[in-house]
Amino acid sequence: MLRDYILIADFGSATLAGRENWGKITGSDLRERAGLKIVDRRPAVLTVPLCCFRRGSIPMNKGRLLAVAALATIIVVLVLTTRVQAHEDRPVGPYNFHVGWHVEPALVGQLNAVELTLTQDGKPVQGADQALTVTLSTGNETSDALRLDPSDETPGLYTATILPTVPGDYKFHFVGTVGQTKIDETFDSAQGKFASVDPVSDYQFPVKEPSNADLQKEIDDLRAQIAALKGVSAAPTAAK
DSSP states (O other), X not given: OGGGOOOOEEOTTOOSSSOTTBOOOOHHHHHHHSOOOOOOSSSOOEXXXXXXXXXXXXXXXXXXXXXXXXXXXXXXXXXXXXXXOSEEEEEETTEEEEEEESSSSOBTTSOXXXXXXXXXXXXXXXXXXXXXXXXXXXXXXXXXXEEOEEOSSSTTEEEEEEOOOSOBOOEEEEEEEETTEEEEEEEEGGGTSSOOBBOGGGGOOSSOOOOHHHHHHHHHHHHHHHHHHHTOOOOOOOOO
16 A cells, blocks of 8 residues: 555755756656666655756756656656555445455465454444454365454454465455345455465575475475385375
C-alpha cells in the first residue's frame, strides 16, 4: 500500500539558491538521465540526481525545480502501484472484507496470520469471531478451520495465526455468519490482489541457507545410496 512507502528525492548538488546554468529538463531527460531507481520496498527511495543533466542557457529556477519534483513523484507512484496489492477489498452483503497477510512479505517458515479487517459503512464490525472461521489451502493441502482472534487494539481487525511451510499462492476461505449475513467467500493470492508466500532464500544475504525441502531431499538421496550399497530399496520420506 502506498502509505508503506517514503519518497526521497535526491537533488544532488542542485539547490534552489544556486546553479544558474542548468539545462531545460524534459520528460525524456527524466527517463533517460535521472537514474530513477527503487532501492527498497520500505521505504522506497527515488533518486533524481539533477547534476546529470547537461548545462544550458536556461537557469534552473524554483518553478522548474518544483516541476521536476512533481513529475518525479508521479513516476514513482506509477511504479509503486504496479506492485501486487497487499490486501484485497471485497463487498460482502452490507460489509467490506479487507483481507491479506498480517506480516508482509509473507515468508516460508516465518510465523504469520490471515488478516481480516471487517467494516460496515466505514465503521468497524466487532464480534465476527463468534461465528466466522477461515481455512487456508495451497496446492492439494487444506488446513483445519481456524478461529479468528479479535485485536485488542484495533476494533474490526481479526487474525488467524499460521506458519506457511511452502512458497506459492494461498487461498483464504471464510465461512460462517456475520450478523444475519451468511459468509462463504474465498480470497486467492493467485488473482494478484494480495501477496503469495515467498521463499525465505529470496531475502537472505550474503549466504542463502537450504530450505527444509532441500535438506529432506539430501537425506532421502543419502538413504537411497546407503540402501543401494546394502542391496535393498529405501522408501523416500515425503518433504514437509
